[in-house]
Amino acid sequence: MLNFFARQSSSIKNDVLSGVTVALALVPEAIAFAFVAGVSPLIGLYSAFFIGLITAAFGGRPGMISGATGAMAVVVVALVAQYGVEYLFPTVILCGLLQIAIGIGRLGKLIRMVPHSVMLGFVNGLAIVIGLAQLGSFKTLSPAGDLVYLTGPRLGVMLALVALTMGIIWLLPRLTRAVPASLVAILTVTLLSIAINRSADTEGNMLATVGDMLRTNTQAAAIAEAKADAMALDSTMPVVHNVRFAAADEAVAASTAVSIDPTVVGEAATEESGISGGLPRLFFMEYEMVPMNFETLRIILPFAVVLCGVGLIESLMTLTLIDEITETRGKGNRECIGQGAANMVCGLFGGMGGCAMIGQSLINVNSGGRGRLSGITAAVCLLLFVLFLAPLIEQIPMAALVGVMFMVVIGTFEWASLKMVRRMPRSDVFVMILVSAYTVFMHDLASAVILGVIVSALVFAWQHATHLGAEVSLNEQGGKIYQLHGPLFFASVSSFKDLFDVANDPEDVVIDFYFTRVYDQSGLEAINTLAEKYESCGKRLHLTHLSSECRTLLDKAGDLVEINLSEDPQYHIATDRLA
Incomplete structure (x- = not known):
């Protein structure tokens, strides 16, 4: 801005x-x-x-x-x-x-x-x-009762005062900040407007x-x-x-039902217009109460x-x-x-x-x-x-208020x-x-904000769906270690499943989550399914560096995998204090 x-x-x-x-x-x-x-x-x-x-x-x-x-x-x-x-x-x-x-x-x-x-x-x-x-x-209102744009001298004078308002708001802060430039602009243009309206022969x-x-x-x-x-x-x-x-x-x-006189109708409505009023009152003192029921x-x-x-x-x-x-x-x-x-x-x-x-x-x-x-x-x-x-x-x-809002547009x-x-x-x-x-x-x-958040989330999910990978190595006991990199969530589940060779893996398989995080139920279910596959082949699956919230949710895999608690890190999560 x-x-x-x-x-x-x-x-x-x-x-x-x-x-x-x-x-x-x-x-x-x-x-x-x-x-x-x-x-x-x-x-x-x-x-x-x-x-x-x-x-x-x-x-x-x-x-x-x-x-x-x-x-x-x-x-x-x-x-x-x-x-x-x-x-x-x-x-x-x-x-x-x-x-x-x-x-x-x-x-x-x-x-x-x-x-x-x-x-x-x-x-x-x-x-x-x-x-x-x-x-x-x-x-302005045309003789036929329709709203039409200003033309001629009225349009020219209004544009000139809009420009004057914007000019005051722009230049006055360079001279002094003792009073708000917008207030000075509104008061100045209002005085000019009163003088113009009184002198105009229209x-x-x-x-x-x-x-x-x-x-x-x-x-x-x-x-x-x-x-x-x-x-x-x-x-x-x-x-x-x-x-x-x-x-x-x-x-x-x-x-008549087919002929409307805009002057008659307009004058009748104008009699009821105005911003003058008294102190506000409780709504049930002014209007009929609606029934307070389920309907x-x-x-x-x-x-x-x-x-x-x-x-x-x-x-x-x-x-x-x-x-x-x-x-x-x-x-x-x-x-x-x-x-x-x-x-x-x-x-x-x-x-x-x-x-x-x-x-x-x-x-x-x-x-x-x-x-x-x-x-x-x-x-x-x-x-x-x-x-x-x-x-x-x-x-x-209105020229003064329009000028103020135009400056807001430029600044926004x-x-x-x-x-x-x-x-x-x-x-x-x-x-x-x-x-x-x-x-x-x-x-x-x-709705625009909600739409933008949804589209951004979908773009994020699409871009990170293929970011899941693994470094594979063997430990001293002959077990196979998969060290995961990237997020495990609904969009990357397919990539996660393709990383493992259940049939040819040794009896002990370790999945290291030190560089990754399980974000949703889809990721947890993928781990459960993988554990069942290894169990059906007579093999044992070990999980290390898994977050505490993920451990509590792995209920179905609890009897099928071994989770190393001593090596699991502590994850720091933003709290409500920020709000």
Whole structure:
């Protein structure tokens, strides 16, 4: 990565200012992911508050930012669409319980199994996804009710302010690090945007703001739903209306089934939009409670398991990335527990759940945030925006936030990986490209990581399947010694069997495991089978330097082989303390 994430010491001032910067960038992200999930913008904002606050205070990685994410939203949307938003909250609570159980079971250490090539692919793919996601900010609503890209002067002015934002973030640290460059860029471009919008002689704002983005997305969603409802009514199909767009539905009912007026529907939906709200309340005070029985558990359990896996994979990958940038070490198991507790509380207060946010975490690190106070500040500021400062926050131009995210993209992408391609093994290059491509085209970070780990494991197994060999010698008593070299596991069992000449070997045969290790049940079963063959020929098999765990598992061969205990070495194994 480029050196945008310079090493800085943690301080209260840096954490507070960085937290404010992150909070400003969290608003449009939380709103956008709420639309993806099919819930109201306030649910997304409340979720970002609870997830961000609790993980910052109790999670395993200071300086990492968590909130409502797209990875969780794409899972939630199917549940909300099929069963209703009432089923969402117990699902998020169950997801939190599962994550806490994984943390208590100390399974966060499994993140060590992610190869570096997968990490490279993940980071590069993520940078591309973040960059492509910003293109949606260059769209506006057409008279027909469709989202179209900006053209003409509006596009030119927005590109100019995006470039100005990026320029400030790049140049200001060379002059001073007293304040985060991202915060200065957002405030500067916001003031310019307000001046441009007030002086521009155009209908609506010349430069789109956060408020414009919210209204545009609300109108576009309402119009799309109205058109779908009209088509359904016209074909005498049953229609399920979304509570969030009740006003839009009334507008549709007043119109004909085949003709939709985008202006009428859009205005009706806009009346219900906004990020202003009160304090969050327990979900059963706002929504109808679902029955707590086996049928409900059958519905929510699959979604909760997927949410749990997606959330932890993305969070632990982000933790690893922040570890690398800050040259410190987070605690994976503690992060699992922190994420789980955050999702439990989030579900209780009617949230959509969440996990670590890589883009916002990088903004925080780039802005100097290193301690827990940065994440706590971001979460508290987000709630203050909802309670008191919504009109001001809605004036922030999208150009400023897009510029910040573009700098995150440049700083996130591993440009050095492009130079390393010629020196990397072809298998690692393939895995890196595969993970990047899957991340970009499928927008599923968790599945991309799992796919990369599986492919890397298969490549490793294939490459090491033929690495098993033996040096053969005779001892003073005339016995034959096979000193093994290489791993014995499922892929090398065939090579292991070919090493021995049971029919022509002497009565005593010794297999020396000093330079090898038995890794799985397939290897143990191969030893059992070989011992039976020697026994059937009236010959005796001796095993030396076999690890203690392998000795205890050789139950079937216990009466057929002689294991030399005095010469066996002690193997040192990584413990949970590292997690």
